[in-house]
Structure formats: C-alpha cells, structure tokens
Amino acid sequence: MRHRKAGNKLGRNPSHRRALLRNLVTSVVVEDSVETTVAKAKAVRPLVEKMITLGKRGDVHARRQAAAFLMTSDSVSRLFATVAPRYGDRNGGYLRIVRTGFRKGDGGEKAMIELLGAEQELTEKAEKRNELNAKKREELQKQLAEQGGTEENQGGEEA
Numbered sequence: 001m002r003h004r005k006a007g008n009k010l011g012r013n014p015s016h017r018r019a020l021l022r023n024l025v026t027s028v029v030v031e032d033s034v035e036t037t038v039a040k041a042k043a044v045r046p047l048v049e050k051m052i053t054l055g056k057r058g059d060v061h062a063r064r065q066a067a068a069f070l071m072t073s074d075s076v077s078r079l080f081a082t083v084a085p086r087y088g089d090r091n092g093g094y095l096r097i098v099r100t101g102f103r104k105g106d107g108g109e110k111a112m113i114e115l116l117g118a119e120q121e122l123t124e125k126a127e128k129r130n131e132l133n134a135k136k137r138e139e140l141q142k143q144l145a146e147q148g149g150t151e152e153n154q155g156g157e158e159a
Helices: 014-031 038-057 060-069 073-087 119-158
Strands: 033-037 095-102 109-115
Touching: 014 033, 014 038, 014 073, 014 109, 033 038, 038 060, 038 073, 038 095, 038 109, 060 073
Parallel strands: none
Antiparallel strands: 033 109, 095 109
C-alpha cells in the first residue's frame, strides 16, 4: 500500500529520478518549452513553479537555493533575469502541459511543457531557426551548382 506516499517514481531509483527532474527543470528554464512524457511533465511542474517562486523572491539566499538545484549557472541567471520577472503579478500557475500524441516506438504519451507568456520568444526563436535553415539550404544549392559546373568542365577537358 502506498498510503500518503506523494510523487511518482517514474521507474527510476531516487538518485536517477532526482537527476532527471533537475535536468528537466533546467531545460524548461533555459528553453521555455520541452517535449517529454506526460508523467514526467506532471512530476516537473511543481519543481519549476518552486524555482520561479525563488526567482520572484530574488534575494541572495533564493539565488543560492536555485543554484543548488539547477544544473548550470546560465539557467540560474536566466531564471532571475528574464523568467521570474515575467510572472511578478501572478500567484502560481506558470506552466502549461499540452498533450501532443503518442511516441512512435513504444506508444508513450508525450506532452509539451511550456512556460506561459513565452509564446513571443518561442516564435522568435522558430523564425530565426527557419531563416538559418533557409540560408544553409541556399549555400548548399550554390555549392552543388558550382560542383556540377566544375565536373562538366573537367569532363570536357579529359575527352
């Protein structure tokens, strides 16, 4: 019987579970949006909300507590500089969990966990990524065209 045993074990031992959750919280803070399974998203939600609450406090002790949990110093600075001020007037409910379907390999139910109010930043990131991909495609096409032209010239010289 698991009476009064809160939290999901996620099929892992305690140290692995803690590392997994710390990594996911760090990723959510840095990326604003992460795709994972529904169970992991539900397990991560309270931890991310605690980190944002620490960020809203903003004192040295809160920064040290966040640094002890988050994996990188960049994530700590991002939490206190950009993420937490976004929710200054909001009392909890900083995240959204959206179910995105089932994983192809094992049928695990996937979900997107994202910070509310980050839609603008996410669309800007997507636009930048699309522009970079378009530039890379153009460069590759130019290189292929140049290689095709030089091969034809080389073939004509040999004959």
